[in-house]
Amino acid sequence: xxxxxxxxxxxxxxxxxxxxxxxxxxxxxxxxxxxxxxxxxxxxxxxxxxxxxxxxxxxxxxxxxxxxxxxxxxxxxxxxxxxxxxxxxxxxxxxxxxxxxxxxxxxxxxxxxxxxxxxxxxxxxxxxxxxxxxxxxxxxxxxxxxxxxxxxxxxxxxxxxxxxxxxxxxxxxxxxxxxxxxxxxxxxxxxxxxxxxxxxxxxxxxxxxxxxxxxxxxxxxxxxxxxxxxxxxxxxxxxxxxxxxxxxxxxxxxxxxxxxxxxxxxxxxxxxxxxxxxxxxxxxxxxxxxxxxxxxxxxxxxxxxxxxxxxxxxxxxxxxxxxxxxxxxxxxxxxxxxxxxxxxxxxxxxxxxxxxxxxxxxxxxxxxxxxxxxxxxxxxxxxxxxxxxxxxxxxxxxxxxxxxxxxx
Amino acid sequence: xxxxxxxxxxxxxxxxxxxxxxxxxxxxxxxxxxxxxxxxxxxxxxxxxxxxxxxxxxxxxxxxxxxxxxxxxxxxxxxxxxxxxxxxxxxxxxxxxxxxxxxxxxxxxxxxxxxxxxxxxxxxxxxxxxxxxxxxxxxxxxxxxxxxxxxxxxxxxxxxxxxxxxxxxxxxxxxxxxxxxxxxxxxxxxxxxxxxxxxxxxxxxxxxxxxxxxxxxxxxxxxxxxxxxxxxxxxxxxxxxxxxxxxxxxxxxxxxxxxxxxxxxxxxxxxxxxxxxxx
Numbered sequence: 001x002x003x004x005x006x007x008x009x010x011x012x013x014x015x016x017x018x019x020x021x022x023x024x025x026x027x028x029x030x031x032x033x034x035x036x037x038x039x040x041x042x043x044x045x046x047x048x049x050x051x052x053x054x055x056x057x058x059x060x061x062x063x064x065x066x067x068x069x070x071x072x073x074x075x076x077x078x079x080x081x082x083x084x085x086x087x088x089x090x091x092x093x094x095x096x097x098x099x100x101x102x103x104x105x106x107x108x109x110x111x112x113x114x115x116x117x118x119x120x121x122x123x124x125x126x127x128x129x130x131x132x133x134x135x136x137x138x139x140x141x142x143x144x145x146x147x148x149x150x151x152x153x154x155x156x157x158x159x160x161x162x163x164x165x166x167x168x169x170x171x172x173x174x175x176x177x178x179x180x181x182x183x184x185x186x187x188x189x190x191x192x193x194x195x196x197x198x199x200x201x202x203x204x205x206x207x208x209x210x211x212x213x214x215x216x217x218x219x220x221x222x223x224x225x226x227x228x229x230x231x232x233x234x235x236x237x238x239x240x241x242x243x244x245x246x247x248x249x250x251x252x253x254x255x256x257x258x259x260x261x262x263x264x265x266x267x268x269x270x271x272x273x274x275x276x277x278x279x280x281x282x283x284x285x286x287x288x289x290x291x292x293x294x295x296x297x298x299x300x301x302x303x304x305x306x307x308x309x310x311x312x313x314x315x316x317x318x319x320x321x322x323x324x325x326x327x328x329x330x331x332x333x334x335x336x337x338x339x340x341x342x343x344x345x346x347x348x349x350x351x352x353x354x355x356x357x358x359x360x361x362x363x364x365x366x367x368x369x370x371x372x373x374x375x376x377x378x379x380x381x382x383x384x385x386x387x388x389x390x391x392x393x394x395x396x397x398x399x400x401x402x403x404x405x406x407x408x
Numbered sequence: 409x410x411x412x413x414x415x416x417x418x419x420x421x422x423x424x425x426x427x428x429x430x431x432x433x434x435x436x437x438x439x440x441x442x443x444x445x446x447x448x449x450x451x452x453x454x455x456x457x458x459x460x461x462x463x464x465x466x467x468x469x470x471x472x473x474x475x476x477x478x479x480x481x482x483x484x485x486x487x488x489x490x491x492x493x494x495x496x497x498x499x500x501x502x503x504x505x506x507x508x509x510x511x512x513x514x515x516x517x518x519x520x521x522x523x524x525x526x527x528x529x530x531x532x533x534x535x536x537x538x539x540x541x542x543x544x545x546x547x548x549x550x551x552x553x554x555x556x557x558x559x560x561x562x563x564x565x566x567x568x569x570x571x572x573x574x575x576x577x578x579x580x581x582x583x584x585x586x587x588x589x590x591x592x593x594x595x596x597x598x599x600x601x602x603x604x605x606x607x608x609x610x611x612x613x614x615x616x617x618x619x620x621x622x623x624x625x626x627x628x629x630x631x632x633x634x635x636x637x638x639x640x641x642x643x644x645x646x647x648x649x650x651x652x653x654x655x656x657x658x659x660x661x662x663x664x665x666x667x668x669x670x671x672x673x674x675x676x677x678x679x680x681x682x683x684x685x686x687x
Binding site: 024025026050052056057058059060061062064065066068069072073080081082083123127 | 434544551
């Protein structure tokens with residue numbers, strides 16, 4: 001029996017959702033106007049056709065694998081999403097409620113189809129958001145795993161670092177002990193060395209004074225040489241002790257703002273006799289306002305050392321100049337220069353002069369009096385005050401020694 | 409292979425006969441789909457029903473994504489059930505994708521099976537131009553997967569985590585349990601992909617067990633051309649064309665289905681022993 005002759009209740013025909021009835025073999029029995037309009041079909045085009053006609057392919061498969069079995073086994077299927085295929089070929093998304101029951105001696109399925117437009121967009125957005133969230137969670141989990149791995153690595157590194165730190169501490173302790181041992185040794189040695197030297201000096205003096213009998217001029221001359229050697233040795237020992245102390249870092253620097261001009265003026269009286277004796281003149285070019293952040297006593301010592309060198313290595317008639325300026329490369333530093341017109345230092349020896357016990361042979365003089373420690377001590381002290389000493393020179397023209405100090 | 413398969417696959421055994429008749433459900437459903445057929449056979453046979461892992465009331469915790477991404481995994485379920493019950497001489501009845509699952513199981517252990525009854529079988533659903541018509545394009549299957557996702561299976565996708573966290577809302581899980589389409593959505597999707605993207609044409613020639621191809625009229629999932637293809641390629645097969653339309657004749661037209669199966673089982677068939685090269 002078909003429903004072609006049966007007129008559809010106008011209420012049902014026009015209700016705001018699609019309505020369709022179909023048999024177990026899929027043949028459409030009833031379809032309302034709303035559904036026909038939704039899909040663009042005339043009633044005659046659907047009645048008697050298989051319900052699959054109005055389903056998109058994916059939904060046709062779903063009908064066979066899920067929808068129909070549900071109806072057959074359960075008698076109803078609720079809130080089923082289906083994609084309908086309009087006559088034009090476009091897709092119409094619907095939500096279906098269906099009931100299968102006996103009517104007129106056969107099994108008929110009645111289904112209500114509610115078109116989903118906004119809700120579908122809503123669902124799609126939700127599903128997408130869920131996918132994104134799941135991906136983000138996976139990424140976050142991956143990151144977390146990575147972070148945990150790194151944390152473990154850091155912990156291991158930290159353990160290693162602690163081990164290394166302990167090792168370094170152990171070595172530092174050893175080094176410090178060695179340093180102490182060295183200083184103690186040097187102090188003891190210098191004492192041991194000084195004692196006999198003092199004895200030598202003392203007895204020579206007595207001899208010179210004629211305490212042990214008259215002395216001839218030749219003997220006085222010889223005793224004088226002995227004294228000079230003894231003095232030299234004493235100075236050498238003092239310098240060695242000084243250098244050792246400086247290298248151990250056991251020297252304190254009392255840093256104050258000091259006017260460079262003051263230093264120069266304080267040093268001049270000590271060097272003037274030596275300069276005069278060598279027949280040298282001097283010049284000063286030290287701005288009054290320039291200050292250094294330095295230890296006064298040590299600066300004086302350094303300057304004296306440089307001036308002494310300058311006078312030793314400059315021929316009579318030459319000139320020693322003291323100059324000062326702000327460092328051209330850094331306004332936080334000042335330079336105090338000692339410039340001589342002496343024999344000069346070969347370029348390949350400029351760095352070497354600062355090393356302990358180095359003296360540059362000059363063609364003009366035999367070994368010049370001096371321990372060879374002065375410049376190394378001076379440089380250590382300059383560095384200890386945050387500065388440095390450097391040298392420039394031209395053979396036969398002269399040398400410039402520059403003390404670089406923090407500006408005060 | 410272990411008694412655990414009985415619980416794992418929700419195995420039900422009943423019937424008065426001795427020869428086992430094993431019913432394998434298709435994609436989308438569970439063993440309930442056989443409810444209109446089994447009464448006709450339970451007096452003469454020993455009926456065995458089961459759910460594949462991931463379907464029906466099987467043990468979901470036994471689900472292994474990689475195993476059940478291929479029909480071989482499901483074939484193993486069939487063999488596991490047979491071994492657990494120590495079945496011999498099995499009449500295997502498979503619907504839809506279970507037809508091919510049965511073919512795979514029979515190829516692995518041909519001596520286990522007496523006959524294969526294949527309802528709406530297809531060795532490959534997607535067309536393979538120029539010669540093979542499976543009935544679908546890949547985009548159609550994508551459309552199916554989308555429809556599945558949007559259905560209350562997909563809805564359960566949202567709720568499932570919430571349900572697990574809300575033991576004080578037992579009515580929700582009860583509802584889902586009652587509706588057999590409520591398998592885990594990921595599992596359902598995997599089964600769909602394993603089914604519709606499979607190609608078992610190469611497995612047909614090795615079949616040693618006699619089979620019945622039950623071809624429905626106007627079945628969009630296993631169309632007539634596919635039935636014809638199978639009857640040519642499946643050795644020892646008999647093709648029966650039903651008046652029943654659609655894809656589920658055992659549910660929509662159980663009487664005709666029962667009659668055809670009974671007729672086939674009454675007819676003796678010779679079992680051709682194939683040489684090893686076909687294996």
